[in-house]
Structures are given as C-alpha cells and as structure tokens.
Amino acid sequence: MLPFQTLLQPDKQLKQHVYQQIAGRLINLIQEGILQPGSYLPGSRVMADLLQLHRKTVIAAYEELLSQDWIVAIPRKGMMVATNLPLMKPRSYQPAVSPYAQTPGFRFNTQIPSLPAQVAPTKTRLVVNDGAPDVRLAPLEEWIKACRSIIQSPQYPKRLTQGPTAGSENLRQETIRYLSHTRGLRLDLQNILITRGAQMAIYLAASLLVKKGDAVIVASPNYFYADQCFEQLGAQLLRVPADQDGIDTDAVEQLCRTRKIRCLYIISHHHHPTTVTLSAVRRMKLLQLIRTYQLAVIEDDYDYDYHYPTAPILPLASADHGGHVIYIGSMTKSLGLSIRIGYMIAPAAFIEAATALRRLMDLRGDNLSEEALALLLADGTIERHLKKSNKIYHERRDLLCRLLTAKLGDAVDFVPPNGGMALWLPFHRRHPLPVLATKAAAQGVAISDGAHYNYGGLSLNALRFGFASLNPKEITTVVNILAGILQT
Ligand SMILES: Cc1ncc(COP(=O)(O)O)c(C=O)c1O
Known part of the structure; x- marks a missing residue:
C-alpha cells in the first residue's frame, strides 16, 4: 500500500475543506500515475485511521472523486481508480487550438452609444465617484444574517430553482408597504416589477414606449445612461433646459404644443x-401637461431616500396622474451599488408587458438578495440605516461645501444639493477638468474629467463630487489636493 499518511497530509490551516484537500491530492496522485488505473484505494475506515481523520471526511473525499469520475465503486471490493479517466494529464495540458479569436467573423450592431473613457489614476488612493453610498456604513452584518437564515430555511432549495420574473413576492409586498409609508403610493402586487437596479427599469420602460423616430423630452444636461437607452431605441431626444427648480415646464409645454411627444x-x-x-x-404644472397632452412620463426617483434639510417632495406618481406615470426607484443606494435591486411601478398592463420583456433577457432576479432585502425592510433595518446614513451624508455634504468655499474659492461655483450623494461642481473655464483630472490622478485622486456630463454635445467643465462615500478625512484630503493643484 502507498504511504498515504505522507502523501495526503492535509493542512488544517488552509481555508479549503480537509475533504477537498484529500480529494485534490488523490487526483494529483492519479494524474501523476502514482495511483494506477484499476488499483484500489484503502477502505474509508482504514484511510481514516491512516490519516487520523474522521471517517466521514474520507467518505466525503471519495464521494467527490466518484462525482468527478476519478474512481468507481466496485461492489464488495471498494473504490477503484477509474480505467477510463476523465482527464489523464491536465498538468501538462497545452491548448491545442489557437487562442480565442478577438475579431468577430460576422457583422453585428456596433452602433451602441458609449461614453468616453475617464482618466485612470496612476496610484488610486481616493476615488471621487459620481454619487455612491459609503458601503462602510451599510448594514452588511444584518445582510449576511438575513442571507444565512434564508439559505438555512427548508424552502430554500425550492426557491433556488424557482421564482417569479416579477421578483420575490415578499420583496414586492415589503416594497409596496415601504412606498406607501414613504411616498403615499397605494399599490397592488400587479403594479410592481422588481428589476436589477433602476437602470434596468429605465431600459424596460423606454423599450416598451419608444420606437425609432419617436420624440422623447429630457432635461439638459441629463443622466447619460438614460439618454443612451432612448438613443439605442432610435428616439429623437428633445433637450429642454433645467434651472434650480428643475426641468423648464414652459419649454416642455411649448414642445407638446408643436409636436407629438412620445414620452x-x-x-x-x-x-x-x-x-x-x-x-x-x-410638478403641478407637469401634472396638468400630462393630462392635457396625454404624455407618458418616466419618473426616475433613484435618490428619493436621501434628503437633508427638508423632507422630499412627493413624486408625481403619488398624485392623480391618470395612469400616465411610470415610477422608477432604486435600492442599490442602501446596501451597495452591486446589490442590484430596483423597481418599476406602473399600471398593471404595463407591468405585465415589462415583466414579459424582462424575461427575455433575465428569467428572474437574484432570489437570495431579493428575499434578504425583504427581511431587512420588514424588520426595519433599512429604515434605521437610512436614518443613520442621512445624518452622516448631511454632515459630509456640509463639510464639503465649507471646504470648497474656503479652499477653492472662485475656481468653482456650486449650489448645495438638498439631498442625494453628490454635489454638482462646475469649475471656472480657466481650470479645464481634463487637465485637473490628470494632475489629481498623478496624486492618487480619481476625479471625473467631466466628459460624461457633456454627453449630447455640451461643454460644461463640471463634475459630480460624490461626498457620501468619503469620510471627513478623505473629503478634506481630496479638497486639499485639488486646492494645491489649482494654486500651481
Ligand atoms: C438618475 C439615475 N437613474 C438611475 C440610476 C441607476 O441606478 P441603479 O444603480 O439602481 O441601476 C442612476 C445611477 O446612479 C442614476 O443616477
């Protein structure tokens, strides 16, 4: 018998489970020809004695090898190394074929709108994003607990393979409750579709509304990925100015009077x-225009939950809009942008169509995350987190405003935002953002070069300064670095 005690010594310090280590080493022995096809492994009891392990560990290792076809169970004889091995020499395996082709051998649609690349920092110490939450504040322990309790629940194996395209029913119910409580929306289950973030909801809504050549009104400047969704569908974007009160509703009315507007x-x-x-x-004026011109409105309220000095204003969707508003929201700002959960609220027939469309690209969402979020909404974790983070982000916003005024002076011109995670920061023309971004990158600070916000032919020299994800020390460091660059 081979000296398995020395050949198979597991390392209990490793993160990999001991049975997996044993299985892995046995595979190596087979690959190296030390364990010959047709030879037998010691019985599990004998092997457990040899290795000083629990017999169950050895059985688990053997089951692993059986499932991968390295060994076969021979009745009354034991575990035999397969004579027909799955892969004889993986270690010396060299791909026989050429590398995967990088140039497509067919024509395809390359007319997908895209944004220019941003300046990449050489050594990133700090990233000023365009408005993301601070994941260090997120209730991740609670999230893990919720995920664990779901995985351990007896229904989970079934849930893992099933689930409605419209999203977990628990999450839809909890979101309905939450939206009623925070926005006064009165909804039924057929009014809600859970999506992978607000972005998917925008794309689905736009796809159902817009055909090639349709006119779509947007503010100027606008959220570039929404513009690109509409453009991808062939829409003609009609850009309307916006000021401190939002989109210019007189200009919207003017357009509605003169031509057919799709949305x-x-x-x-x-x-x-x-x-x-x-x-x-x-908002009142828009509600009137909606009715007069039978306008379809996509109301993207991605940031409603973060508002500082005052309460947010109720969405258009909460008013009597006669079935014209598709309301979109996001949960990605509460737990982290990668926990991709958002929602679309609309009349039942629209939700039904959006669900059918969603199914074509994504059969269903991530059931585990959806159920976990439902639990955290139900037990109040999300509301507590929002309360805490609103307070912290409010302080960070105020700190950023103070520092910008004190250190950047007339190089910038901004109005403090009344909520959200970012501050819109136009720079004086004498400080072109691409130059500033390059210099900041050399000092380890990634800021936008502003190119994304110029989408649609603008020339703004402005960026969104995401303050929520930076702590006071980080905000101070970034502003000091920018101030230093502007002074040179
Ligand atoms: C205006 C707006 N709408 C939608 C989204 C997409 O959000 P989500 O991460 O939920 O897809 C963003 C992202 O920041 C946004 O700024």
Whole structure:
C-alpha cells in the first residue's frame, strides 16, 4: 500500500475543506500515475485511521472523486481508480487550438452609444465617484444574517430553482408597504416589477414606449445612461433646459404644443447630473401637461431616500396622474451599488408587458438578495440605516461645501444639493477638468474629467463630487489636493 499518511497530509490551516484537500491530492496522485488505473484505494475506515481523520471526511473525499469520475465503486471490493479517466494529464495540458479569436467573423450592431473613457489614476488612493453610498456604513452584518437564515430555511432549495420574473413576492409586498409609508403610493402586487437596479427599469420602460423616430423630452444636461437607452431605441431626444427648480415646464409645454411627444423622462429628486430637485410648482404644472397632452412620463426617483434639510417632495406618481406615470426607484443606494435591486411601478398592463420583456433577457432576479432585502425592510433595518446614513451624508455634504468655499474659492461655483450623494461642481473655464483630472490622478485622486456630463454635445467643465462615500478625512484630503493643484 502507498504511504498515504505522507502523501495526503492535509493542512488544517488552509481555508479549503480537509475533504477537498484529500480529494485534490488523490487526483494529483492519479494524474501523476502514482495511483494506477484499476488499483484500489484503502477502505474509508482504514484511510481514516491512516490519516487520523474522521471517517466521514474520507467518505466525503471519495464521494467527490466518484462525482468527478476519478474512481468507481466496485461492489464488495471498494473504490477503484477509474480505467477510463476523465482527464489523464491536465498538468501538462497545452491548448491545442489557437487562442480565442478577438475579431468577430460576422457583422453585428456596433452602433451602441458609449461614453468616453475617464482618466485612470496612476496610484488610486481616493476615488471621487459620481454619487455612491459609503458601503462602510451599510448594514452588511444584518445582510449576511438575513442571507444565512434564508439559505438555512427548508424552502430554500425550492426557491433556488424557482421564482417569479416579477421578483420575490415578499420583496414586492415589503416594497409596496415601504412606498406607501414613504411616498403615499397605494399599490397592488400587479403594479410592481422588481428589476436589477433602476437602470434596468429605465431600459424596460423606454423599450416598451419608444420606437425609432419617436420624440422623447429630457432635461439638459441629463443622466447619460438614460439618454443612451432612448438613443439605442432610435428616439429623437428633445433637450429642454433645467434651472434650480428643475426641468423648464414652459419649454416642455411649448414642445407638446408643436409636436407629438412620445414620452418625458424626469428625475424628480437630485437630477443627474445637476442635483436640482423639481419644485412643487413645476410638478403641478407637469401634472396638468400630462393630462392635457396625454404624455407618458418616466419618473426616475433613484435618490428619493436621501434628503437633508427638508423632507422630499412627493413624486408625481403619488398624485392623480391618470395612469400616465411610470415610477422608477432604486435600492442599490442602501446596501451597495452591486446589490442590484430596483423597481418599476406602473399600471398593471404595463407591468405585465415589462415583466414579459424582462424575461427575455433575465428569467428572474437574484432570489437570495431579493428575499434578504425583504427581511431587512420588514424588520426595519433599512429604515434605521437610512436614518443613520442621512445624518452622516448631511454632515459630509456640509463639510464639503465649507471646504470648497474656503479652499477653492472662485475656481468653482456650486449650489448645495438638498439631498442625494453628490454635489454638482462646475469649475471656472480657466481650470479645464481634463487637465485637473490628470494632475489629481498623478496624486492618487480619481476625479471625473467631466466628459460624461457633456454627453449630447455640451461643454460644461463640471463634475459630480460624490461626498457620501468619503469620510471627513478623505473629503478634506481630496479638497486639499485639488486646492494645491489649482494654486500651481
Ligand atoms: C438618475 C439615475 N437613474 C438611475 C440610476 C441607476 O441606478 P441603479 O444603480 O439602481 O441601476 C442612476 C445611477 O446612479 C442614476 O443616477
């Protein structure tokens, strides 16, 4: 018998499970020809004695090898190394074929809108994003606990293979409850579709509304990925100016009077990129226009949950809009941008169509995350987290405003946002952002060069300064570095 005690010594310090280590080493012995095809492994009891392990560990290792076809169980004889091995020499394996072709051998649609690349920092110490949450504050322990309790629940194996395209029913119910409590929305299950973030909801809504050549009104500047969704579908974008009260509703009316408008896209709180909030007066005016011109409205309220000095204004969707508003929201700002959960609220027939469309690209969402979020909404974790993070982000916003005024002076010109995670920061023309971004990158600070916000032919020399994800020390460091660069 081979000296398995020395050949198979597991390392208990390793993260890899001991049975996996044993299975892996036995595979190596087979590959190296030390364990010959047709030879037998010691019985599990004998092997467990040899290795000083629990017999169950050895059985688990053997089951692993059986499942991979390295060994076969021979009745009354034991475990035999397979004579027909799955892969004889993986270690010396060299790909026989040429590398995967990089040039497609067919024509395809390359007319997908895209954005210019941003300046990459040489050694990133700090990243100023365009408005992301601070994941260091997120209730991740609670998230892990919720995930664990779901995985351990008896229903989980079934849930893992099933689930409605519209999203976990628990999450839809909890979101309905949450939206009723925070936005006064009165919804049924057939009014809600869970999506992978607000972005998917924008794309689905746009796809169902817009055909090639349709006119879509957006603010200027606008959230570039929404613009690109509409453009991808062949829409003609009609850009309307926006000021501190949001999109210019007189200009919207003017367009509605003169031509057929397919839809209007608005961001009712903390417009992207300029962070302005649509005023109550303009909301009223829009409601009137919606009715007069039978406008379809996509109301993207991705940032509603983060508002500082005052309460947010109720969305258009909460008013009587006669079935014209598709309301979109996001949960990605609470737990982290990669936990991709958002939602679309709309009349039942629209949700049904959006669900069918979603199914074509994504059969269902991530059930585990959806169930976990439902638990955290139900037990109040999300609301507590929002309360805490609103307070912290409010302080960070104030600190950033103070520092920008004190250290950057007239190089910048900004209005403090009344919520959200970013501050819209236009720089004086004498400080071109591409130059500033390159210099900041050399000092380990990644800032936008502003190119994304110029989408649609603009020339703004402005960026979104995401303050929420930076702590006070980090905000201070970034502003000091920018101030230093501007002084040279
Ligand atoms: C205005 C706006 N809408 C939608 C989104 C997409 O959000 P999500 O991460 O939920 O897809 C963003 C992302 O920042 C945004 O700024």
